[in-house]
Amino acid sequence: MSGNVFREYRMNRSSLRNKDGKADPRFLSMAPAICPLMALNHGKLDAWILLFVLPLFFVWISAIMHPFRLTKMHYLCPMTAEERIERIVSVYRFRCVFHYLVLTLCLLPVFLFRGMHPLALLYIMISNFLYVCVANPGRCEGKAGWYVFLIIACFVGSVVMFCMPADGIYSRTETIISICFYSLLLLMIPAFLILRKAMREEIEAAAYYEEESRS
Amino acid sequence: MIEFSGISKRLGKFELKDLSFQIAEGEICGLVGRNGAGKTTLLNLLLGLIRPDEGTITIDGMEYREEEKKIRALLGCVLVDELFLPGAGLSENASYFGSTYDAFELSRFEGLLQEFRLDPAKKFRALSKGEKLKCQFAFALAVKPKYLLLDEPTANFDPDFRDHFWEHMKRFTAGGGSVLLATHLTDDLDRMADSLIFLDKGKSIFTGDMESFRDTYRIVSGEKYLVKMIDEQYRIGMEEAKYSTRALIAHHRRIRYPEGLELSPVSIEEFMYLYSKGGEKK
Numbered sequence: 203m204s205g206n207v208f209r210e211y212r213m214n215r216s217s218l219r220n221k222d223g224k225a226d227p228r229f230l231s232m233a234p235a236i237c238p239l240m241a242l243n244h245g246k247l248d249a250w251i252l253l254f255v256l257p258l259f260f261v262w263i264s265a266i267m268h269p270f271r272l273t274k275m276h277y278l279c280p281m282t283a284e285e286r287i288e289r290i291v292s293v294y295r296f297r298c299v300f301h302y303l304v305l306t307l308c309l310l311p312v313f314l315f316r317g318m319h320p321l322a323l324l325y326i327m328i329s330n331f332l333y334v335c336v337a338n339p340g341r342c343e344g345k346a347g348w349y350v351f352l353i354i355a356c357f358v359g360s361v362v363m364f365c366m367p368a369d370g371i372y373s374r375t376e377t378i379i380s381i382c383f384y385s386l387l388l389l390m391i392p393a394f395l396i397l398r399k400a401m402r403e404e405i406e407a408a409a410y411y412e413e414e415s416r417s
Numbered sequence: 418m419i420e421f422s423g424i425s426k427r428l429g430k431f432e433l434k435d436l437s438f439q440i441a442e443g444e445i446c447g448l449v450g451r452n453g454a455g456k457t458t459l460l461n462l463l464l465g466l467i468r469p470d471e472g473t474i475t476i477d478g479m480e481y482r483e484e485e486k487k488i489r490a491l492l493g494c495v496l497v498d499e500l501f502l503p504g505a506g507l508s509e510n511a512s513y514f515g516s517t518y519d520a521f522e523l524s525r526f527e528g529l530l531q532e533f534r535l536d537p538a539k540k541f542r543a544l545s546k547g548e549k550l551k552c553q554f555a556f557a558l559a560v561k562p563k564y565l566l567l568d569e570p571t572a573n574f575d576p577d578f579r580d581h582f583w584e585h586m587k588r589f590t591a592g593g594g595s596v597l598l599a600t601h602l603t604d605d606l607d608r609m610a611d612s613l614i615f616l617d618k619g620k621s622i623f624t625g626d627m628e629s630f631r632d633t634y635r636i637v638s639g640e641k642y643l644v645k646m647i648d649e650q651y652r653i654g655m656e657e658a659k660y661s662t663r664a665l666i667a668h669h670r671r672i673r674y675p676e677g678l679e680l681s682p683v684s685i686e687e688f689m690y691l692y693s694k695g696g697e698k699k
Contacts, residue, residue, distance in 0.1 A: 209513070213502055213505055213509075213513050214502070215502075215504055273500070273502065274466075274496075274498055274500060275500040275501065275502075275514055276514075277465075277466060278464060278466075278489065278492070278494060278500065279489060279514055279517040279518070280486045280487070280489035280490040280517050280518060281486060281489070281517055282485060282486050283485070285486075411466040411467070
């Protein structure tokens with residue numbers, strides 16, 4: 203079973219609706235983030251922004267649909283805790299690689315045909331990597347602030363960088379913006395490391411079925 | 418053999434206290450009790466989903482701490498929760514989860530689905546509640562377990578399928594398998610169970626074989642004053658009606674039943690009902 207990561211990824215898909223039939227709030231939160239961006243860029247960057255923003259949205263949904271948690275049945279099947287961890291990690295790695303490929307492949311035509319400043323491209327590639335790794339970090343108790351910061355920074359930073367002129371002739375404002383955002387990237391890396399530690403703990407906890415207390 | 422010895426488990430305000438019993442091979446054991454009595458907690462302990470605070474659970478001499486994988490390969494279960502992945506087909510689900518079992522055979526699973534009139538290609542989410550349980554029951558049998566742990570499956574089965582279910586249970590136990598069946602439908606248990614565990618508020622009220630259950634308890638009915646002549650220590654629960662009073666009695670050969678009282682063997686349902694009429698105070 204562990205050999206077939208794609209099957210594992212495909213099968214372990216959770217619904218975007220919770221038990222009450224309501225949509226996952228994380229799913230809903232992305233829509234208001236995208237709409238103003240689309241509206242702001244209307245007429246300026248035409249359709250290229252769609253090729254950039256929509257994959258981010260896709261990754262967000264896909265990550266919500268593939269959480270770390272296993273279903274109850276996984277805990278009833280004959281597996282050791284190590285085997286369960288192995289499964290979770292392999293699916294997580296597959297998810298990250300797949301999502302990063304999607305983002306990169308969508309970015310490629312933008313870079314080739316519309317043009318993009320190389321430093322902006324570098325920023326976006328780094329930012330996308332952080333984004334795919336932490337798009338659904340589990341509960342990460344006590345680290346929600348870092349998570350929100352990182353997601354917003356990835357999203358907003360990438361969009362601003364995307365809007366930079368491709369010819370490399372920076373005005374002073376653009377230079378300041380670039381410096382600000384590269385500084386932001388320096389803040390994003392420690393946030394990523396904090397979340398990564400929390401995610402590791404989450405994966406280790408997922409090896410065992412979570413006890414439910416009854417009141 | 419499944420063996421619980423001195424098991425205690427606290428979950429929030431609820432506590433399962435000092436529970437000990439054994440389930441021998443080839444036996445159907447009924448697990449009964451009111452809602453919140455601890456049946457699901459007991460099953461979760463047995464399934465290794467939660468660990469006891471005190472005591473040991475051994476299955477064929479093995480404990481979860483050391484031999485989790487080997488123990489799980491011996492167990493098949495049907496739980497109230499939907500265990501299969503909702504978006505996948507029945508056969509797809511079975512081959513996915515079944516690949517962790519050495520003894521699983523997809524053809525056996527599909528044969529059972531055909532017998533239960535379920536379409537193997539149908540998505541799990543498209544099934545009715547009863548069909549979902551049938552599907553999980555088919556999977557539990559297809560992994561060729563030694564022990565079947567069933568949580569309230571019969572309540573959602575149609576009467577026709579219930580006979581089918583018991584046929585499978587008979588065949589399973591004849592082959593040396595054991596069944597632990599938690600249910601509120603006790604009529605079937607009266608006919609089919611070899612042993613019984615009765616829980617109330619996390620405490621074990623009765624554990625033992627059905628013969629000793631029938632030997633231990635009696636129902637008396639008759640005039641109220643006659644029923645009250647039986648020593649109070651033997652009267653577990655009593656129901657007073659206008660013309661007749663019934664009581665659950667912890668039978669003992671020392672008891673001298675007054676003349677005029679009708680004495681009858683106890684069924685599980687009557688036991689549960691009359692126990693709730695006063696047993697918890699004792």
